[in-house]
Every structure is written in structure tokens, then in C-alpha cells.
Amino acid sequence: xxxxxxxxxxxxxYFSLLKQALRGEEMDYTQGSIRKAVIMxxxxxxxxxxxxxxxxxxxxxxxxxxxxxxxAIQTVGLTESVLTIMYSIAIGMSMAATAVVARRVGEKNxxxxxxxxxxxxxxxxxxxxxxxIAGMYFAPDILRLMxxxxxxxxxxxTFTRIMMGSSVVIMLLFLINGIFRGAGNAxxxxxxLWIANICNIILCPIFINGFxxxxxxxxxxxxxxxxxxxxxxxxxxxYHLFKGKHQLKIKIGHFIPDFKxxxxxxxxxxxxxFQFVIASCSWIFLAELVATTGGDAGSAGYQxxxxxxxxxxxxxxxxxxxxxxxVGQNLGAQNVQRAEQSVMKTVKYNVLFMLAVxxxxxxxxxxxxxxxxxxxxxxxxxxxxxxxxxTGFIFYGIGMVMINAFNGSGDTWTPTWVNLFGFxxxxxxxxxxxxxxxxxxxxxVFVSIPVAETAITIAAFILFKRGRWKKKKV
Numbered sequence: 001x002x003x004x005x006x007x008x009x010x011x012x013x014y015f016s017l018l019k020q021a022l023r024g025e026e027m028d029y030t031q032g033s034i035r036k037a038v039i040m041x042x043x044x045x046x047x048x049x050x051x052x053x054x055x056x057x058x059x060x061x062x063x064x065x066x067x068x069x070x071x072a073i074q075t076v077g078l079t080e081s082v083l084t085i086m087y088s089i090a091i092g093m094s095m096a097a098t099a100v101v102a103r104r105v106g107e108k109n110x111x112x113x114x115x116x117x118x119x120x121x122x123x124x125x126x127x128x129x130x131x132x133i134a135g136m137y138f139a140p141d142i143l144r145l146m147x148x149x150x151x152x153x154x155x156x157x158t159f160t161r162i163m164m165g166s167s168v169v170i171m172l173l174f175l176i177n178g179i180f181r182g183a184g185n186a187x188x189x190x191x192x193l194w195i196a197n198i199c200n201i202i203l204c205p206i207f208i209n210g211f212x213x214x215x216x217x218x219x220x221x222x223x224x225x226x227x228x229x230x231x232x233x234x235x236x237x238x239y240h241l242f243k244g245k246h247q248l249k250i251k252i253g254h255f256i257p258d259f260k261x262x263x264x265x266x267x268x269x270x271x272x273x274f275q276f277v278i279a280s281c282s283w284i285f286l287a288e289l290v291a292t293t294g295g296d297a298g299s300a301g302y303q304x305x306x307x308x309x310x311x312x313x314x315x316x317x318x319x320x321x322x323x324x325x326x327v328g329q330n331l332g333a334q335n336v337q338r339a340e341q342s343v344m345k346t347v348k349y350n351v352l353f354m355l356a357v358x359x360x361x362x363x364x365x366x367x368x369x370x371x372x373x374x375x376x377x378x379x380x381x382x383x384x385x386x387x388x389x390x391t392g393f394i395f396y397g398i399g400m401v402m403i404n405a406f407n408g409s410g411d412t413w414t415p416t417w418v419n420l421f422g423f424x425x426x427x428x429x430x431x432x433x434x435x436x437x438x439x440x441x442x443x444x445v446f447v448s449i450p451v452a453e454t455a456i457t458i459a460a461f462i463l464f465k466r467g468r469w470k471k472k473k474v
Contacts, residue, residue, distance in 0.1 A: 029184055029326055030106055030333035034345050041181075041322035042349065044190035048177065049318030050311070051193030057372075058197070059222040060307050062204050064372045072219045073373065074296055075143070075156030077303025078287060079163050082142050083170070084280035086131065090171040092273030092412075093124040094178025096265045098321075099328050099410045101182030106332020111251075117179035118254035119261045120269075121172070128171040135164025145288075152296070155219060162223035169230045176237040181325055188240050196233025200225050272412040275403075275419050282423035286431055286445050293435050294381065294442035301381025302442060304372050308382075309389055312357045313396065319350050320400035324408030327469075331409055336470050343405040343464070347398055354397035361390040385446045392450025399457030402464045409469040418459050427452030 029037045063072035097120040104113035135142070139160040143153045173196065177189035206214055207221030217224060242250055287306075291299040326342035361368075365386040369379050403415040427448050434444025 029329045030335055030338070034326075034338065034342050037326060038322050038342065038345050038349060041184070041186050041325055042319045042346070044186035045181065045318035045321045046315040046353075047318070048186065048190040048193045049314035049321075051190070051197045054197045054200075054311070057307055057311055058201055058204050059226060060304065060372050062208050063219055063222050064304075064374075066208070066218060071152040071155050071296070073300040073303060073378070074152050074291075075159055075219060076222065077299065077306065078143060078152075078291075079156070079160045080303075080307075082135075082160075082284065083163060083167070084283060085277060086128065086135075086164075086167040086170055087174070088276030088280045089124070089128060089131070089273050090174035091178075091276050092269045093120055093171070093265070094175045094181075095272040095324070095407045095412065096120060096269035097175060098178045098182035098324055099268055099408055099412075100265060101179055102184075102325050102328025102408065103332040103410070105183055106329035113183060114250040115254045115258070116261055116265065117176075117182070118250060119258050120175060120179065120265050122255060122257055123262050123266065124171055124175050125168060128168050132165050132167040135167060136161045139164060158220045159223045162220065162227055166223075166227035166230060169227065169234055172234045173230055173237070176234070176241060179241075180237075181321060182328060184325060184329065186321075186325075188237070192233045192237045195236050196229045198229075199232045200229030203228055268410050268412055270412075271416040272407060275407075275412060275416040278416065278419045278423055282427055285428055286449070289431055289435050290442045290445050293445075297375065297377040298381050298442045300373070300375070301378045302385055302445070304369060304378060304382040305385035305389065307372075308368055308386065312360070313393075316350055316353055316357070316397050317400050317404075319353060320346060320397075320404040322346050323401050324404040327405050327408035328410075331470070331472075339409075339470070340467075343401060347401045350397035350401050351394055354393040358390050358393040361386050361393075365390070381442060384443060388443070388446040389449050392453045395450070395454040395457040399453060399460055402457065402460035405464060406460075406469050409472045411469040411472045414463055414469065415460065418456055418463070422452055422456035422459065426455060 029041070059076050060073060063076055066072050097117050100116045100120075101113045104110070104116060140153055140157045142164075143156055143160055173192065177192060180186065180189045203225035204222055205211070207217050207225045208219070209221075210216030287299070287302065290302040294302070323343045323346040326346070327339045330336070330339035330342065366379070366383045369382040369386065373379055373382070403418075406412065406415045430451060431445045431448035434440045434447055435442065436444075438444060440447070
């Protein structure tokens with residue numbers, strides 16, 4: 001009987017903790033239970049990143065049932081691959097904002113935390129606006145460069161223009177969420193993605209297939225729905241940013257450029273941006289290699305598998321983001337040992353999550369793929385890709401936490417060098433060797449992914465244990 005009571009008590013405690021995390025109750029992450037701190041941050045962060053991955057899955061589902069599904073799926077996938085460069089800038093700046101805001105919150109300086117966050121918004125908006133304009137203008141060239149066929153380029157250019165044009169919204173969505181995560185309020189970040197996705201799910205079938213007085217826009221409608229949904233999510237963020245019921249103190253005067261703060265943010269963000277551009281360009285190369293060796297069916301199958309993989313990988317990335325916040329705030333509070341303990345606790349939870357995902361993919365991969373295409377040639381490639389890529393999931397989970405621990409401390413150069421060597425000097429040559437020289441085709445690309453990710457994880461773990469990140473000042 002006592003064991004039953006204890007079990008019920010533990011379950012009640014976990015349920016209570018889950019409710020607190022979803023409500024977004026703020027707490028001091030520099031003291032108390034580390035397990036509670038990880039869960040309070042990780043639950044909303046995982047749900048936030050799961051919602052980010054839903055955008056591409058929703059688009060993929062609806063366009064996968066269009067008459068020209070092969071070209072439509074390829075357009076969505078290739079555009080998302082190129083947009084990862086925009087995501088890299090957004091993630092790099094949000095990473096810098098998280099590190100600086102978390103450090104200021106750990107120092108108990110909420111006004112300076114808000115000031116730093118706003119300066120990140122100012123500089124990021126200016127840069128992303130220029131790239132958005134360029135992306136809209138060169139949309140057809142981007143698709144051709146990625147290996148799209150003439151039919152895909154003709155049908156998908158408008159979709160790509162809209163998606164590239166909405167890059168500023170994508171950047172703000174990532175960046176403002178990074179600011180809230182740094183402040184320890186991951187629930188607002190989560191809810192903004194919920195709102196954006198609900199709008200996208202409602203609008204996608206309406207804009208794609210038409211409804212009442214709304215005409216059917218087909219593939220273009222998917223881009224319209226996604227851009228609109230994300231914009232509504234950003235409006236929600238902005239409202240809460242100025243509402244002031246959190247650890248950030250935002251004032252209108254904070255929007256005046258402060259070049260000292262901007263230089264500090266750019267100093268952290270620049271290697272962080274390179275870090276993700278390096279990874280993104282590697283994924284772009286792999287997408288192009290699959291398209292040229294596997295044709296439209298190979299490309300569409302790979303993009304389908306990749307979107308499914310990202311749906312499960314992004315929550316793991318969200319969980320690892322908890323390490324970034326905990327490292328930043330605890331270093332700000334001069335509690336280095338707690339920062340390291342928080343990282344190892346997060347690793348444990350991410351390994352368990354990725355183990356569960358691996359089992360799901362091995363058992364249900366074919367069934368999951370069947371939802372997104374009626375074309376058996378696409379399904380076959382997607383099933384093969386999932387089975388191969390999922391063999392490295394546990395290592396992915398560990399590597400994510402290590403990378404985010406470095407980033408949360410403000411040491412963005414270490415993971416940048418790890419990514420440079422791991423992706424460009426190892427993964428890309430390996431993929432080319434297997435796919436073209438050994439004539440494995442797309443399967444060679446799939447094999448290169450878990451091999452390279454495992455090597456990156458081992459390198460990151462060794463460097464983390466050396467501890468140079470503990471001495472980083474921001």
C-alpha cells in the first residue's frame with residue numbers, strides 16, 4: 001500500500017509540474033531542483049519546436065494530395081531547404097539573445113535584459129529584410145539551382161517567392177521566442193507557435209482548395225496560409241513583449257540603436273549564424289545530390305522523410321534549448337557547477353526521448369510516410385531514408401544538448417568549428433563518395449547523415465568536458 005501511495009504522489013507531482021510549465025509560471029532557475037527546472041523549461045520548449053515543424057508537415061500533407069503532387073512536394077521541400085539559411089540567421093540571433101538575456105536575468109537585471117532583447121530585434125530585422133527582397137526576386141533561379149525540374153520551377157516559383165518574402169516574419173518568430181526563452185518564459189514562446197499553427201491548419205485547405213468566396217490557389221495557397229499564420233503568431237509575441245508581465249522590462253527607448261550592445265550581440269551571433277549556415281548549406285548540398293541522383297521521385301521521397309524526421313527532431317532541439325537557458329542563467333549567478341549538472345540532466349531526458357522516436361520510426365515509418373503521398377515510388381524512397389537516418393537518433397539527441405550548452409554560455413565559436421569540420425570536411429565528401437563514386441545514389445546520402453552526426457556528437461562531448469565554456473563572458 002505505501003508504494004502505491006508513493007507512486008500516486010509522484011504522478012500527482014509530475015502532473016502539477018506539467019501544468020505549471022504549460023501555464024508559464026516563472027521561477028528562479030538558479031536554485032532549487034534541477035529536475036524541476038529542466039522540466040519547467042523543456043515541456044513548453046519541446047511543444048514550441050514541435051509546432052514549428054508542423055508548418056512544413058501541414059503544407060506537405062495538403063500539397064501531397066494535389067494532382068501535380070510530385071512537383072508540389074519537391075517545391076515545398078527545396079524551398080524549405082533554402083529557407084534554412086534564413087532560419088540560420090534567425091536561430092543565430094535568437095541564440096545570442098537567449099545567451100545575453102539569460103545572463104542578465106541571472107544577474108537580476110531585468111531592464112538590461114529587455115534592452116538587449118530589443119537591440120537584437122532591431123539589427124536582425126534590417127538584415128533579414130534585405131535577404132527577403134533578394135529571395136523574392138531570385139525565386140525561380142533558386143529552384144533551378146537546387147536541381148528542380150523545369151515543371152517544378154514553373155509551378156513553384158510563386159510559392160517560393162511568398163515564402164522567401166515572409167522571411168522577416170520567420171526571423172521575428174524565432175528571435176522573440178529566443179528572448180522569452182532566455183528570460184525563462186518558454187510558455188509564451190510555445191503559445192505563439194500554437195496560435196500560428198492553428199491559423200495555418202485552418203487556412204491551408206481554404207487557400208489551397210478554395211472555400212466559399214475564396215478561390216483555389218493550389219500550391220501557392222500553402223505559402224499564403226503559412227505566411228499568414230506566422231504573422232499572427234508574431235503579433236501575439238509583440239503583444240506580450242510590451243505587456244510587461246514577465247522578467248523583461250521593455251521601453252520604447254530601447255529601440256534606439258545601442259551600438260555597444262549590438263556589437264556584443266553580433267559578436268555572439270556571428271559564429272552562431274555561421275554555425276547553422278554551415279549545417280544548412282550541408283543539408284542543401286545533400287538535397288541537391290539526392291535530386292540529381294534520384295530524380296523527382298527520389299527528391300520528393302527524401303523531402304518527405306526529412307520533414308517527418310524534423311517533426312520529431314525539433315522537439316528534441318526544444319528540450320536541448322533548456323540547457324541553453326539554464327547554462328546562461330546559472331553562469332550569470334556564478335553557479336558553474338549547477339550549470340554543468342543541468343546540462344547532464346538534460347542529456348538524460350533527450351536520450352530517452354530520442355530512443356522512443358527511434359522505436360516509432362522502425363515500427364511505424366512506412367505507415368507515417370503513407371499519409372503524405374499516394375505515389376509508391378516516393379513512399380519507397382522515404383521509407384528507406386527514415387530507416388537509415390533514424391539509426392543515429394540517440395547521438396543526435398546528445399549532440400543537440402552539447403551544442404546548446406555551448407551556445408547558452410555565449411561560446412558560439414566552439415560548435416561552429418565542430419559543425420564546419422563535421423559537415424563540410426566529413427559529411428559532404430562522404431555523401432558524394434557514396435552517392436556518386438560508389439553509385440549508391442540517394443541511399444549513400446542517407447547513410448552519410450547518421451555517420452557524420454555521430455562524429456559531431458563525440459567531438460562536442462569531448463570539448464564540453466574540457467570546460468572552456470565555463471569561463472566565457474558576455
